[in-house]
Amino acid sequence: MSNTARQRSDQKTRSPGPGRPRTFDESAALEAALMVFWQKGYEATSLDDLTSAMGLSRSSFYAAFESKQALFRRALSHYSRNGLENLKDVAVSAKDDPVDAMMQALSNPQGGAKGCMLVNCITELAPHDEGVAEIGRRHLERIEEIFAEVLDPENPDAMRDRARALSSLAIGTLALRKAGYPADRIANTLKQVKVILPA
Template sequence: MGRQREFDVDKALDAALCVFWRKGYEGASYTDLTQATGVERPALYSAFGNKEALFRRALERYYEHYLDFFPAALEQPTSLEVAAHILRGAVELSTRYPDRKGCLGIHGALAGSDDAEPIRCTLIEARATAETSLRERFERAKQEGDLPETANCTALAAFVMAMTHGMAVQAKAGFSRDVLEAVVEQALSTWPSKALDTLEA
């Protein structure tokens, strides 16, 4: 019978998530991970597998605990409110923690080595899935008359996703929440909707 684990797996995973969020997948060293979790490398990888497997587990936790505003946004009654909920949620998350600004998924999908390509592809696929669900929501809004017939739902979904990505990069570069919130309001002011005046800031 194997020896019982002497550490809290959930706490270790949370600690590893914070390291990846702050430093990115490739920037997080084994030393960073063991120091943050307080778990020696053999025990850490016995529990989670290798670094890639640990990152994937951390990413699942990130989506579950930090990106819940996205599925909630899809339930909003109008397309404008959907976009507003996503963009404002992205600003809040990207500026919530001074020690790890931006978005774990977006930073991880940026340039990396060949060894990190599987991780980058996973993050790109996750973004594409989110964009597809957003496009489908906007198509429904168009059918319901919330968006004009001329609205390009594919472009609108790509626009919202591009805004979230850009703001995450800006937050990482030191842009304040106030500035990013102003960017959101500017973006929403151009929304092709008949209900602009119904959305409370």
């Protein structure tokens, strides 16, 4: 996580319950919930799984997050914010070829062979959950915007189609990764960008 993302998400949430209010780190709780959802899937994840991983009682859980579905959406939004901050950091730090650096970053997510948590959710849950679909749309649109801003800082709107093509290719390689394609084959796929989309 970048310093900016950490500063934005490092907040404390006060969860009322019996006796004295309980204070906990919301960012850490969302990270813990994400790992459980990622490992077990949404449907197979129980409330006991979540409260155990997050270190919360049931009363504190419901006071802070209301429901499993509401927590899931907040965890996805948290994942999206951090991922976009990291992608912007990659673009800024890669002076020579920021587009290539962003393509590499998108094709090699934190989840490795498990893929990108958000992309997984878009393909599996978005058709049945409008809240997840909306988070996914905003995430993908922001990736396009970052590409467009890198391609032409003066007129990013003119680069939106190209930016969409770049992000689609990079995110598409996640399916190759999950299918077990070797890393060198994925890298060679990304190199085709300059052939398919010449500058």
